Amino acid sequence: MTRIARLARRYWVVTLTLGIGLVGIVLALAGAGWLVQWLFSVYALAVAVWQGVGMVRQMAQGRFGLDILAITAIVATVLVGEYVAALLVVLMLTGGDALEDYANRRAKRELDALLTRAPQFAHLVVDGGYQEVPVDQVRVGDALLVRPSEIVPVDGVLISARGAFDQASITGESIPVEKTTGDEVLSGSVNGQEAVELRATSTAASSQYQQIVALVAQAAESKAPVVRLADRYAVPFTVFSLALGAVAWWASGDPVRFAEVLVLATPCPLLIAAPVAFIGGMSRGARNSIIVKSGGVLEQLARARTAVFDKTGTLTYGAPALSAVRPQPPFDADELLAAVASAEQYSSHVLAASFIRAAKDRGLELREAASAQEAATNGVVAEIDGREVVVGKFAFVAEHAPDAVRTAIAPGELAVYVAIGGRYAGALLASDRLRENAAATLRELSALGVTNTMMLTGDARETAEHIAAELGITNVRAECLPADKVAEVAGIAERPVIMVGDGVNDAPVLAAADVGIAMGAKGATAASESADAVILVDDIHGVARAVRIGTDTVRIALQSIWLGIVVSVVLMVIAAFGFIPATAGALIQELVDLATILAALRAIGGRLDAREATEPRAGPFAPATPSSSSG
Missing domain, CATH: 3.40.1110.10 (Calcium-transporting ATPase, cytoplasmic domain N)
Structure with missing residues (x-):
């Protein structure tokens, strides 16, 4: 009951619209039908004015939206006396906004989970006791107490003899990791059942978990290019809808026919489907230890044709x-x-x-x-x-x-x-051993359409060619300086280009690529602002998984958009011949909006990940295919 009340307050316009409807039913039962018409009409026109002001502000910023269809439908239904349909269009418009917000909140659960878990306080060791201080006051060298089941506030080294830490949110390891004195402990890890002491090696701002949180916050505020493309559908869709309504009015001589067409001209597939799908895709990435900084990165990943790899620490483990x-x-x-x-x-x-x-x-x-x-x-x-x-x-x-x-x-x-x-x-x-699943990752990328691969490295040519031969990479550039890598990526014709590096010396080329992916499991690269995506686990298969998530997200976004458009057009054509009354059309349109949102929510990927987990694939999420290497 508390949750319902919270939702009612959050979406107060929807609540008010439903309340107006209930009042109208009571008045109609009391025999005051004329008052119902006035109540519904005045309220609908007030909402139309309110929405119109917002639409004008958007247009002043150069953004043409689809609200004009809903506003026109409200005015038209009021003018022809279809006041019940007018209220239903208001419910469609305000309910669509509420459903979009609710769907976005649902889609961002995994992203928000990282944000809400960020440690706020630390227990500082002082004079034989402990003092709780804000985490941003911790300095390098401070001794800290971490109580059982608490989140480690900053990166540090263990002072206590031993400890066990759940690092699932950082590295993806599902089993708690045993640590002994002097071992590194990452912020964001969850302490086991015994209190331990550690010495801070980083401030809060430069610690691993806070770096990840910063990336998540950046990702949560993005808007993908395909969403802006969906906004541009507004012009032809609006023109088509208004033209069809005008033709229906002209052919029938009945202005009601114009209103009947417009109540079915839903803006929701375009306004809602793409944003929900892309936020769902970023949420799916976060759940799979891949932080994607913007929805636009997912679109680039879906279209990628070339993948460029650094060698040391990327295709190899980076530790001889x-x-x-x-x-x-x-x-x-x-x-x-x-x-x-x-x-x-x-x-x-x-x-x-x-x-x-x-x-x-x-x-x-x-x-x-x-x-x-x-x-x-x-x-x-x-x-x-x-x-x-x-x-x-x-x-x-x-x-x-x-x-x-x-x-x-x-x-x-x-x-x-x-x-x-x-x-x-x-x-x-x-x-330096070749990663066991590197070859399998390249094969999967090829299957996803990333058919052109290249290796860029500062190592000697003999070493680079040896590694490339084992992986089947024919395009190799060795003994490269950072500037050389940037020039090579800039000259690639088959685009978009993905660049994958360990983030230490690869910052310039990560920024130069269409999509820069940093292998960020070791901490330093998680803060690299030059990368567009960060893989939080030390596993190169995350690159193929990121491309798959991008491909699935774009496919679902476009499917959802066209599902809504096609259904709406079919219904509008039927309404143009007078077979769908305005009130019935408004009710049907609510179902179309709901179907569009549900279709877009598939991008969250629970079923997609479950299906993928049943397929043989390299990586920590499925058994890896061994690959021998001598260097």
């Missing part, structure tokens, strides 16, 4: 992993890897974590070093179990082991050389 261990006798593979991992514990190099993880995966014991020193850009030297272990570039290792020899590497690989106790001990090979 151990691919081979090549020991030099008398050393064996386990001994070599254990020594390297033990030494790399004291290195900040990007490969250190990969070697340590590989050693632990093999169950190898890591030793502590008596001393360790890192030589910037060259390698690390550590004393382990009384022996000097040197790990790094060939020239650096050769200084400590003159018998060192270079090892053969394939395109896309790099070698790390090792000396133990002054002797050359072998080499470890690492490569």
Whole structure:
């Protein structure tokens, strides 16, 4: 009952119109029919004037709308004495606005869910206690308490020994993630069942969740080009409707026929269908961890013909992993890897974590070093179990082991050389692995009409061509600077062009493309204003999913528009021959409006996502198709 009262207050004009109708019924039963005619007619004309003022203001801003049809229908029905039909047209007009607003609110649920969950306060650790402060007052380095089931207010690192966090709204992971001291904790994550302390590493404004919220707010306020195109249908549709009504009046000699035609000339398919569909499409994207900044992006995605990819962090994982261990006798593979991992514990190099993880995966014991020193850009030297272990570039290792020899590497690989106790001990090979579902994503894009693909990268040509060959990409540009990437995208003939990058060095080319998509799971790219869409999970399949959502949204928007137009035209033609009275026509038109809105709401995509989930497809939403890679 409370919800009904809230809706009645929100859509007070509809409530007033229904109230006027009920009063009219009471008066008619009391035998005051003449008063009903005056009540309905005066109220209908008052609404027509009110709507007319709004229409004039829109026209002054260069926007020609379809309200003129409804206003003309109200005036015409009053003049010919069809006052009941006049009130029904008022209900159609005000009810259409209310249905549009309600449908938009329904469509934006997933977008609004992110906005309403944004943390507002944080528990600051002060003098052995805790003080609640606004989240925007948190500074880097502050210690914070996060209570059970609370949302983490800012990005930080865990101080407590351990904790479990639900990161579903950030990364899409459905299972809570276990964290230990020193691990990164993203804002927007939901703490588990134990209170934990963390140290802030970002302010609220620069934290992951707030960046996502900013993108959502921007997305929620957009209007797609196809919506403006729908507005332009107003001129021919209005002219056709008025002309048909005039011909019906002229042919029959009855002015009532003009009113009967106009009450069926609904503006709702054009005014409502496209906005509702596009907001539904953005809502569907948000539910699938894809933030689309504007409805216009969905239209561009639906029409896209070319997809351009960065390599590192996009088509590959961006984190080189151990691919081979090549020991030099008398050393064996386990001994070599254990020594390297033990030494790399004291290195900040990007490969250190990969070697340590590989050693632990093999169950190898890591030793502590008596001393360790890192030589910037060259390698690390550590004393382990009384022996000097040197790990790094060939020239650096050769200084400590003159018998060192270079090892053969394939395109896309790099070698790390090792000396133990002054002797050359072998080499470890690492490569940036191709994403398992990259090839499947490209195939799906091709099926969706994005048939032209290109890879742009700053890497060496041999490495780039090796990755491209595995994926079947024939158009490759390597050793590119940011300006080179922009020039390449600008010169592509098959448009619109999608550019996909990790957002670190790709901001210029993301802005230059028709649609820039940032892989934003790692946080930095979520704030990139140069991207038109951000994929919140570390999964390239989101690109194909974004194109599919765009295609479905545009298709549903146009279907809904033409459904309403065709039905309205058919009904108007029937009314022109006098087979649909004005009152009946107004009632029928309400059903047409409702059908149009319901058709547009399909873009929210619940059934589409359910059907897609049953199809074999790569990504975290369905089993991935493995793809082997050596680099």
